[in-house]
Amino acid sequence: MQTSKRIGKMQLSPIRRLIPYANAAKKRGIKVFHLNIGQPDIETPKVFMKAIKEAEIDVLAYADSRGWDPLRQSMADYYKRIGGDFELEDFIITNGGSEALQWAFVITCDIDDEILVPEPFYTNYNSFTAPFTVSITPITTQADKGFALPDEASIVELITDRTRCIALSNPGNPTGVVYTREEVEMIAKIAKEHDLFIIADEVYREFCYDGKEAVSFATLEDVKDRVIIVDSVSKRFSACGARIGCIASKNKDVMLGALKMAQGRLSSPTLEMIGAKALYDLDPNYFDPIRERYQRRRDVMIDAMEKMDGVMIKRPAGAFYAIASLPVDNAEKFAIWMLSEFEQDGKTVMVAPVENFYASKNMGLNEARLAYVLKEEDLHEAMKILDAGLKAYPGRTI
């Protein structure tokens, strides 16, 4: 009586598996600045709880498997504003972007089929593919090139007869990359020429800085039948705990597959859909001050890290992450050491080691992902602590 081989091979989240060390530090009375996880400190818009509190619910019943229609309509309206031609019926509401990604992989892939993913990638893609025995083929991108995509030929040569789709997040987690229009159109061209689906994880869409914009795959007319959009309220509206996302596509077979998955698990949580509709109905200007706030935070963090001895980091244009190459023997060891053995004035910093954001072996061993989701004064302090930690760490390489 053993558990399955596939569950045995699955990873614990490299973002979350160090939490016991953080909890132990907190028990010792140490304050931990969490740069390891994309949990924004931005207040969830009050309309969310207001809508839920005002809902008159005697029986908290299953919702429609496809989701609550008023929310689906508000999502369609939102996509029309960003130039995507979606109607209510092109959406199915999911339990976060996580569920949408799982469905996208199983809808497009049979056993041992392959998906192309630029690496480093959101590490939980591993957890969404492994149970379905789908393989990730990495398109390796590099920190010193700002994680730009390689040229078309380098991507095409990775395609096999088992390749079913290209999945990518834009803006990128964990890299903060915002792909150029040329890169987005190159992916579209490759998908068309090699008959692939495109799984576009665009949950950070509004978080682009320096005047940049992320080109949504939802706006590309000539691949509209191959694009599967994955989205979420988590980051967009600082409502991670709502677990409301969606899968959207103009491809009827894809949406039939999504409906089958949706009906199996009955429905998404009813109250959270009521709250989420209020979020999508916010004035689109809602994002402007938040975008500015994140941009300032990014600059606080990057400015500080650029000055640290031996740290290599580029200023990313999107999301709220950056990957830093650290002057340490191993970023995971360093992260654990920061939590277990280091403190400055009773405080320390938690970062996420990046090794498991790569599918390729022996990459990112000294890289960490840092999320700039704290307020500026905390980021200033966290950077000082990180700098001191890097100087004190026994495994430092400079």
Added chain:
Amino acid sequence: MQTSKRIGKMQLSPIRRLIPYANAAKKRGIKVFHLNIGQPDIETPKVFMKAIKEAEIDVLAYADSRGWDPLRQSMADYYKRIGGDFELEDFIITNGGSEALQWAFVITCDIDDEILVPEPFYTNYNSFTAPFTVSITPITTQADKGFALPDEASIVELITDRTRCIALSNPGNPTGVVYTREEVEMIAKIAKEHDLFIIADEVYREFCYDGKEAVSFATLEDVKDRVIIVDSVSKRFSACGARIGCIASKNKDVMLGALKMAQGRLSSPTLEMIGAKALYDLDPNYFDPIRERYQRRRDVMIDAMEKMDGVMIKRPAGAFYAIASLPVDNAEKFAIWMLSEFEQDGKTVMVAPVENFYASKNMGLNEARLAYVLKEEDLHEAMKILDAGLKAYPGRTI
């Protein structure tokens, strides 16, 4: 560019796929009595919304992947009351029992592994196994024997070297069966002797009638390392829309696998866990009047159906379903006809065809599942309409 073969082979929910016919009927102004779906009309206890409304939440953050500890503790306390030796750490909160079942299957089974399931079974087990390419081997049970389990030898002969677990719901959906202690202990014996896991779906635990009790697999000492409990607030507290359930096991490998799945999708919805804790903290006497109410409803429904010409039905002891053998050519055709072509005083009845609750072919073709989740006066009326429908149906076989 085609969707996957496995998604193509998956079913649309036989419980939900006839909803478009029901919606069309409603558009024509017809009132539909829903006996097709286990959506109770019992009021959700007010403590659920009260706890959520009183929660002070500025940032709706991700919860711990394992769930909100106070809810896990309340679940452990609940299990202690029913005789299960579970601690807080033996629980991971899931998005409904649905997610817990998916995880149980992938934690125990690799590709083409098999699970034994008494049929007819909750049809969504198909949707929880097909994406993982796990097979269901049915243990056929029969209406005229009250869906009792066959003898040990008949079950053992279904076991192959690919069999990994026995999954069963007790009390049973769709049958309403409550297994005897002898049946439960026989399953435990088989699991021990053939080194199998037991996936015990006990979401209807409190709904046993005529003084019967469901023996929980959580109370069996000698198989505690092989039992995986799946549970949910949906039916227990009439909170289906909360989508809060759990997976619980004393087996550390199982719970490590569950943690991997949990971390991948980050967390269950935060607010709903706050509400669910208030439900588990209700006085255990909460169930008494509800159990009585369901028993009366059961009797209203069964008494009426026993009198209908050509209908074969047994009085089930648990859950809130019964399977009726109908005097019709095909139960799905009949269900559609009831929604599309029949009405009595502007009203009709929706039932769930049972064919897809069987894994064996050509079984249950004239059977329907009826959920007695409506108040007695509605059930009386629904029964009259069903009787009239059966008499008028062109495909009747008597």
